Structures are given as structure tokens and as C-alpha cells.
Amino acid sequence: MTQNRSLAGIPANSSAVERMATLVVWLGAALVTAVFLWIIGDILRHGMSGISWAFLSSAPQRSGRAGGILPVLVSTFWILIVALAVAVPVGTLTAVWLADFARRGGRLAMVVKACLDVLAGVPSIVFGLFGNAVFCRYLGLGYSLLAGGLTLACMVLPILIRALEAEFRAVPDDYRFAATALGMSRTRTVTAILLPAALPGLAVGLILGVGRVLAETAALLFTSGYVDRMPRSLMDSGRSLSIHIYDLSMNVPGGEANAYATAVVLVGLLTLINGAVLWLSDHVTRRFHGAI
Amino acid sequence: MIHEGSTKMDTDPVLDVRGLTVKYGDIVALRDVSLAVPRGAVTAIIGPSGCGKSSFLSVLNRLTDMIPGCEVTGSVRLDGEPIHAEAQNLIALRRRVGMIFQRPNPFPTSIRCNIDVPLRESGVRRRSERNDIIRDVLCDVGLWDEVKDRLETSAQRLSGGQQQRLCIARALALRPDVLLFDEPCSALDPISSGVVEDLIQKLRNRQTIVIVTHNLSQARRLADYVAMFWNQYGAGRLIEYGAADRIFEQPVNHVTASYVDGTVG
Amino acid sequence: MCRSRIDSVVGGILAVVSGAACVVVALIFAFLIVDSLPAITALGVRMWTDGSWHPADSVSAGTFGMAPMIAGTIAVTLGAVALAAPLALASAVFCRYYAPGAIAAGYRRLVHLLAGVPSVVFGFWGLVVLIPILARLKPPGPSLLAGILIVGLMILPTIMLLAESALAAVPESYVLGGVALGMGRWAVIRHIAIPTARRGIVTGVILGGARAIGETMAVVMVCGNIIRTPHGLFDPVRTLTANIALEMGYALGMHRSALFVSGLVLLVIAVVMVAATTAISRYPSACCDAVV
Numbered sequence: 001m002t003q004n005r006s007l008a009g010i011p012a013n014s015s016a017v018e019r020m021a022t023l024v025v026w027l028g029a030a031l032v033t034a035v036f037l038w039i040i041g042d043i044l045r046h047g048m049s050g051i052s053w054a055f056l057s058s059a060p061q062r063s064g065r066a067g068g069i070l071p072v073l074v075s076t077f078w079i080l081i082v083a084l085a086v087a088v089p090v091g092t093l094t095a096v097w098l099a100d101f102a103r104r105g106g107r108l109a110m111v112v113k114a115c116l117d118v119l120a121g122v123p124s125i126v127f128g129l130f131g132n133a134v135f136c137r138y139l140g141l142g143y144s145l146l147a148g149g150l151t152l153a154c155m156v157l158p159i160l161i162r163a164l165e166a167e168f169r170a171v172p173d174d175y176r177f178a179a180t181a182l183g184m185s186r187t188r189t190v191t192a193i194l195l196p197a198a199l200p201g202l203a204v205g206l207i208l209g210v211g212r213v214l215a216e217t218a219a220l221l222f223t224s225g226y227v228d229r230m231p232r233s234l235m236d237s238g239r240s241l242s243i244h245i246y247d248l249s250m251n252v253p254g255g256e257a258n259a260y261a262t263a264v265v266l267v268g269l270l271t272l273i274n275g276a277v278l279w280l281s282d283h284v285t286r287r288f289h290g291a292i
Numbered sequence: 293m294i295h296e297g298s299t300k301m302d303t304d305p306v307l308d309v310r311g312l313t314v315k316y317g318d319i320v321a322l323r324d325v326s327l328a329v330p331r332g333a334v335t336a337i338i339g340p341s342g343c344g345k346s347s348f349l350s351v352l353n354r355l356t357d358m359i360p361g362c363e364v365t366g367s368v369r370l371d372g373e374p375i376h377a378e379a380q381n382l383i384a385l386r387r388r389v390g391m392i393f394q395r396p397n398p399f400p401t402s403i404r405c406n407i408d409v410p411l412r413e414s415g416v417r418r419r420s421e422r423n424d425i426i427r428d429v430l431c432d433v434g435l436w437d438e439v440k441d442r443l444e445t446s447a448q449r450l451s452g453g454q455q456q457r458l459c460i461a462r463a464l465a466l467r468p469d470v471l472l473f474d475e476p477c478s479a480l481d482p483i484s485s486g487v488v489e490d491l492i493q494k495l496r497n498r499q500t501i502v503i504v505t506h507n508l509s510q511a512r513r514l515a516d517y518v519a520m521f522w523n524q525y526g527a528g529r530l531i532e533y534g535a536a537d538r539i540f541e542q543p544v545n546h547v548t549a550s551y552v553d554g555t556v557g
Numbered sequence: 558m559c560r561s562r563i564d565s566v567v568g569g570i571l572a573v574v575s576g577a578a579c580v581v582v583a584l585i586f587a588f589l590i591v592d593s594l595p596a597i598t599a600l601g602v603r604m605w606t607d608g609s610w611h612p613a614d615s616v617s618a619g620t621f622g623m624a625p626m627i628a629g630t631i632a633v634t635l636g637a638v639a640l641a642a643p644l645a646l647a648s649a650v651f652c653r654y655y656a657p658g659a660i661a662a663g664y665r666r667l668v669h670l671l672a673g674v675p676s677v678v679f680g681f682w683g684l685v686v687l688i689p690i691l692a693r694l695k696p697p698g699p700s701l702l703a704g705i706l707i708v709g710l711m712i713l714p715t716i717m718l719l720a721e722s723a724l725a726a727v728p729e730s731y732v733l734g735g736v737a738l739g740m741g742r743w744a745v746i747r748h749i750a751i752p753t754a755r756r757g758i759v760t761g762v763i764l765g766g767a768r769a770i771g772e773t774m775a776v777v778m779v780c781g782n783i784i785r786t787p788h789g790l791f792d793p794v795r796t797l798t799a800n801i802a803l804e805m806g807y808a809l810g811m812h813r814s815a816l817f818v819s820g821l822v823l824l825v826i827a828v829v830m831v832a833a834t835t836a837i838s839r840y841p842s843a844c845c846d847a848v849v
Contacts, residue, residue: 007654007732009358011382013413013741021743025655028647029664035710036671039682090577097571101564108572114835115578121764121831122585122824123771125798129820132805133588154581161578185561186568215675218773218798222805242677246774249681256685263678274673278666355737360658387739397730400753409748410738462738 043263050261060228063252064244069262071230075145075238076214078231079224082149083156083213088206090153091160096190098161099168100176120158124218127155131223143237148224152216156209163208167201168194204280211273214266217242241266306331306470306500307352312366314347314356320527321347325366327519327533329470334492334501336511336536339521339551344528345504346394348521349472352502353389354382371469387414390463391472395479396455398447398462403439406447407462414466429461433491453484457491464495471495473503477510489514508552512540520548589821596621596814604818610784612804612812621815623822628786629701629794633776634769636705636790637712642762644709645716646751649758653724654746665721672714680778683707688779695791699781702790707775712765719764723757724750760834767830771823773798797823 012018054068061067094112102109131151141147171194179189195202217240225237226247239247245262248255305328314322322344329335337345347356354375356362368375375385398406407426416422426443430436435457439450447458456476463471473492477485492501492514505511511518518539520532532545543549550556596604600621607622648668652661683703692698727750735745751758781793782803795803797819808816 007358009360010654010732010736010742010745011357012743013383015741018741018743021746022655025647025651028644029651029656032644032648032671032713033664033667036667038686039674039679042682042686043678090574093571094575094578097568097575101568101571102575108575112575112578115582117831117835118582118828119578121767121827123773123798123827125771125773125801126585126589126820126824126827129592129801129805129817130585130588133592133817134584138588157578157581186564187561211673215673215677217675217677218802221802242675242774245677245681246778249684250778259681263681266675267678270673270675271670274670278669353737355733358733358736383739383741385739386737391737393730393734393737395730397728397734399731399734399749401748405748409744410735410740413738413740413744413748459734466739 040267043260043267046257047260047262047264050257051264055258055261056265059230060244060258063255064228064248064258065252065254066258069241069244069258069265071228072239072241072244072262073265075224075231076240078145078234078238079149079152079220079240080210080213082146082234083152084206084209086150086153087156087160087209091157091205091209092164092202094157095161095164095168096194098165100186100190100194116158116161119154120162122155124155124216127151127219128222130154131219136223141235143223143225143227144235145224145231145238146234148220148238148240149234151219151223152213155216155219156212159212160205160209163205164198164201167198167204170201171197200280204277207273207277207280211270211277214240214269214273215242216240217246241269304331305329306371307502308367308369308372309351310367310369312348312351312364312368314344314351315363316359317361322351323527323529325528325530327530329500329502330517331500332497333516334496334503334514335517335519336515337502337504337519337521338506338508338511339528340523341506342528343521343523345521346474347528349391349474349502349504352470352472353386353391354380355386355391357382387466388469389472390466390468390470392456392459392463392474392476394475396452396459398450398455398458400446400448402444403447403450403458404443406458407465410462411465425465429464430458432464432495433457433461434487435461451484452480453487456480456484456488460488460491464499468499470500470502473501473505475504475506478506508554512536520545520551522547522551585824589817589824592814592817593821594814596811596818599811600815604815608786610800612808612815613810619812621811623797623800623815623819625784625786626795626797626800626819627822629780630770630796630798632701632787632794633704633708633772633780633796634766636701637708637769638762638766640705640709641713641716641765645713645761645765646720646758648713648717649720649724650746650750652721654742654750668714668717671710672718674711676711676772676774677778679707679711680775683775683779691791697781697791697793699779699793700791701780701787701794703779703781704776704794704796705790707779708769708772711772711775712768715768716758716761716765719761720754720758723754723761726757727753756837760837763830763834763837767827770826770830771798773802777802 012022056068057070058068059071060069098109098112131147135141135147135150136143175193175197176189179193220240220243224240226239226243227237228239231238241262245259248259307329309325309327312322312325325348337348339345350356351364351368356364370388404426407429408422411422411425427436430439435454438454447455450458477488480488489510495501503514515536518536519530520539521528522531532539532543532548539548540552543552604621604623606624607620608624609620609622611620613619652665656664687706688698688703691700691703731749731753732745735749776796777799780795780799782795782799783793784795787794801816801819805816
């Protein structure tokens, strides 16, 4: 992969401009690194002490100042499940269609792609308004985990589809030609060859989607709401981890300690996810590049 | 094995290469090459693909430094100074040893900027002076009349042959001691190729030139001296070197003989 | 291409499913427009010019002037882009042309992690760490500056990753050509790499700006949310997104409709920006030849 090759070997000349540029570039990188470490370090330093089994397994008390986050974890989980249960099938089928059925550059495919671009660019608070208007009010779901999950399903759709379509396209055309030469229908080719071959890509897309759902706050404010009780069904309102952090830090004086601990949980989950994506894309999806 | 034929190349070499070996990791691209490039002449490097011709060329301006894992041993002297010395200023070296690549690679900026920027970097501060040089070198490469009215348009809109001549012009603008050409015509159509070759002919009396070429008849037309490279035991070697007439008329090495006859390679 | 019957059937089904993305986009527009109409027809142009935003209470009918919020959004966005774009470009250049391979890879990974930190965590850090520092410099603390710093940090990864992939796509022959002409490192970057990668860099800046405009949670948490056009960096501001997040929970009638108008504005801006990036990637010559 020459793509990632560093070109650090270009010699520097001895001019003042050159020295200045070197200084500025290194300082910029150092600044970004320092701020990042500051943020993560601060969260970990103040939050780690709050993490315990009791914190993860008990309900919040006194608006979250004391107690744990169990109902919040459960609500987050259900929102995630709803979002993925809707977005993964729709996303996979759309990706298959875009990669293997739609005429490349055909009008319909272009329209779908443009819509995906728009969806990817819509601010999350606008998704919140949309979810509130459609799911909570028009469909009468009220503030509920279901409404929140459905709203987020719309949000992660473009992320999923982009990752999956890229993976389908990365399957070498040789496989397709071979399958066609064997007289297999396109449908059979997809189910028997392309889907299994693109499985790691499915996983990457899925994990990216999970990350987006976990990080999201604004779209949930007016769709899933922020009740902090244990949800009994998908029609109950429930708050996600991110909303819990928001509420504790903004609306609950003295909620800071538990906000820190919740932030550690959230950042920890997201880091795991990030690591999984990197690991998958480094170790599993690379095999095609060797194959062709 | 190496047969030297002329007195000129012994007395005053611009570049003196001794025992040069180039490795990319475990692969030996070039082994133990010694060769003196005479001043003011055209030296052609010929041989089949994969015999280390291009590697040899990029050692001469140390472009090999840009390739990770590339290891160069042996000595190369430019006017007697070792170019691999610790203290060697690479930027100064590359201004003295210009290079023209196989594919024309004008920067995606205007025609003027292509010459102006390297000139300014090389320390020509006065704009009027740079404009004079730009005009001179564009005249030298025969582009001036074709582009003088559109110096500000993108260099990428020029034809392939024009682009290559622009690349030669911007190299000339730095007044290099040596110009390296790495198969400068092989990516061009026959007509552009002819124009570029004519240009090299025109430069031959005022400029030391080292040219790598696949094209034997081009080597015949251009070269004063010819170095024949060949892949032996997995590494590029210099198998014969001498005046062009002698290499083409009475080659000593039988591989060279068959190669210039067109029976191998 | 000859297709079996099953392929036409499956292809048809997939095409219909793929339409889901378009349906969602259409629904977003439809619901936002429908719910905005009462405010648009009743208030008209006063929404844009009027400086006071006082939702209805028991005494008055309420006024809904968005001008201060629009000013707030513009100020935060411009500030964040002005802060992040140079740092992001320096970071991208650092990775490509300055850092040795291992450091570049580590730095790239760090920026990926930074990109995955949820906005609510940035906001929380801003609230508990950054704002006390700013308050010591000049009270009150929650301010336009806090918003610019936090949002700038958040959009930095977006710009940097796009700029870096644009720099990675600069043909090596250009770089080698510059090196062979004895150009120093900074000259190669300044005169060859950056001009060649200009399109990708501009795209990154636009997408970063789009993200800044749409950012909600971090802005709500650090900007102070006072409805007043800011006159200095230390003034508190409220953005369009923050306004929705803060008031949507209890808004009814005309108030709700007015919030949907601001959502519609955000949506239109997002679509315009997406269209701009698409246009840049599709019609390269339109923006490239003129500048050089």
C-alpha cells in the first residue's frame, strides 16, 4: 500500500520559511495530541473511580446523583437493537442492489445515492425533529425506545450502506465472471458467493453503525426521551448513555461524578468498537488485495 | 569486462561512479557498476527492462533516497566531490543534476508556475530575472511561440510532447551541470517523440546528458558513449561501456553484440 | 446482458427496498415543511429580521425572531472552521510529509479515536474543564469562544482525514518531479502537494463546516445559550440547533412550528453543502483552472 507511505524523505532546505513550516506542523500535531490526551485523561482520571459492578448493575437514585446506570444501559441496548434490526436488512439489500443489480450510473441508482448523501449530511437535531414529528406524533408512538430506535435507523442507514457497498465492490469481478460462466443466476451468485465474501465488510459497517448510535444524543432528545426508569417495553421512554451524561451535567447539580463515570463507560464502549473496526479492516478485509 | 575506448572520458569525468551497488531490501537491482560520465557529451544507457538502468539514473541525483528500503553502496563523485557524503546538500545536488522522467510530470499549475516556482526556490529573487529565464528556456525547448500567449493556463492542457518539453525547460532553468533523461520519449507518440529527440540533439553541445533508452536507434542517433547494462544472476550489471561507434560497430561482449543486432533483449 | 427471471424479480424487490433512503429523505422534507408552514405563513419575513425570541406565555402571543440564533450559528461555524482548518491541514501534512512512518500511523489512529468521541463527551469536558478556565480569563465562561474551541476540535478529524486522503492521492510523480528540481520539503508541499489536493481539502472544509452548523449537544453545553447577537468572543450565544434542543421539549403550537422552521433552515443548508461537495468532485475543472 503506497497510499500510506510517508514521504518524510523529502529534504528540507535551510531557509527560514522551511524551518518555520516544520515548527508549525510539528507544533500543530503536538497541540492536537495534547488536547486529545487532556480530554481522555481528564475523563479517565475523574471517571474510573466511579466504575464498579454496583454502578453498572443498579438503578440511578436522586436523579442520577447516586446509584448506577443499569436502566440507562438497558435502554441504550434496546435503542441499538431497534435501530440495527431495521437498518441492517434495509442497508444490506440496498448495498447489494447498488453494487450488483443497479445499472452503474443508471438514473435510479444516482437518485438513491444522492439521497444517501443527503441523509449522511442531515444534522442529527433535524433527525430529532423528523423522528418526533413522524414516529412520536404521526404514528403515535410517543416518546419511546421504538421511536428513538427508528429515528436512529434512518440516521445510520447511509453509513451502513457506504461500508457495505464498498465491500461488495471489493469482491473481485473474477468471482462474478466465474459464477456467470457456470450459469449461476445473479441472485444465486450474490447469496452463495458475494454475501459470504463480503461478510467482514458487513461486520465493519455494523460496528460503525453501532458507534454512531451510541454516540448520538440530539436525535434522541425528543424521540426516546429521558426517563431514567427501567423500560418495560419498547413503547416506554428511556434514556441513552449519552443523554444521561447530558442530563447529569446540565440539569442535575452534583451529578458530575456520575456523569464522568458514565462518560468512561461510553468512551470505553466506543473505543472497543473503534478497535474492532481497525482490527477487522486490517486483518480480515485485506485479503482481497492479496488475491488480485 | 569493461572496455574503455576514448581519452576524453578518462581525463575529465563529470560523474565518476565506482563500485556502485543498489539494493531494494533483498533484491539487488545493480551490482558493482563503475563508469565515468564524460563532460559535455551524451552518454546513453541501454539494455533490456529490469537491468537496473533507471535505478542507476536515480542514484546520480540521489532520488533513491526517496525509496524506503533502498540501499546504495559504492562511490559517486560529481566534479570530484562524493555525492553520498554526510554533508552533501541534497537540494543543491538536485539543482546541479536535473532529471527528466519517463512520463511527463508537469505540476498541475500554470505553465509559468512550473518554471517559476523551482526558480524562485533556487534563489532567483527578482521577478524580471525569472521572467527572462522562463522566456529563454521556453525558447530553448521550442515552446515559446506555442505558449507565450497562455503562460497562465494549466500545464496539464498541453499535449504530451509539449508537457515533456516543459519539463525539460524547467530542468534547464536551473542551469544544471548534468541532465538525466529516463526514457523521455517512451510515453510519447512518435511525432512528439521525434520533437523531443531533436531537442536533445540541440542540447548536446552545451549540456552533459545521461539518457536511459530502450530504443537502440535513438541511442545510435544521440549517443557519444554507450553503456550496456544486462541482468546477470538476478542483478543488473554494466557489461560494456565505450564510444558509441565502437559499441555499435565492434562490440566486444557477445551479449552486447547480439543485443545491438536485435537478436536478444 | 441476459438475466434470468429470478434475477428480475429479486432485482425489482431490491430496487423497491433501496427506495427506502429516498422515502426517508422525502419524509424528512415533507414533515419539516408541513410543520413549519404555520409559522412561515403567520410570521413571514419577521422571523429572519426580528431580534427577539419570546415564545408565547399567558400574557402575549410571542415573538419568534431567529436573527440572533442565525448570527450565533454563523459565528460558531466560522470560528470553528477558522480554527480547525489550519490545524487539520497541518495535521494532514504532518502525517504525509513530516512524521516518520510509525509516528504518522499512531497520529492517524489518534485522530480516528478523536473522530469517534461523542459530542456529548466533548460538551461535558468543555463544561467542567474548559469553561472554568475561560471564566477565570473573562467571566462568565460559557461563550462563543468556548463553542468555537470545542466545535473546532470536533470537526478537526473530519477535515484532517479528508485532507490527508487528498494528499495521499497526489501522484508521486509530481512530488518526485519537485524533488528532482531541488525543491525543499515545504516548497514541494506548498507549491505542488496542496494545490494538487486542493479539491479534497476544500471538500473536507465544507463537510467540517456542515458538521459545525449541525452540531448540537456540545454547543448547548458550552455556549451559554443566551439569545443575543454576540459582540465578542466571550459573549454567550445560542445557535439554531441549541435553540431546538432546549425548547422542543415543551414547545407547542406556533412555538413548535417556529422551531421546525429553524430545522428546515438547517436541512436546506445541509443539502446545499452536500451538493457543493458533490459538484466539486464531479466537475473538477470548474474550480481548479481558475485559481492557478
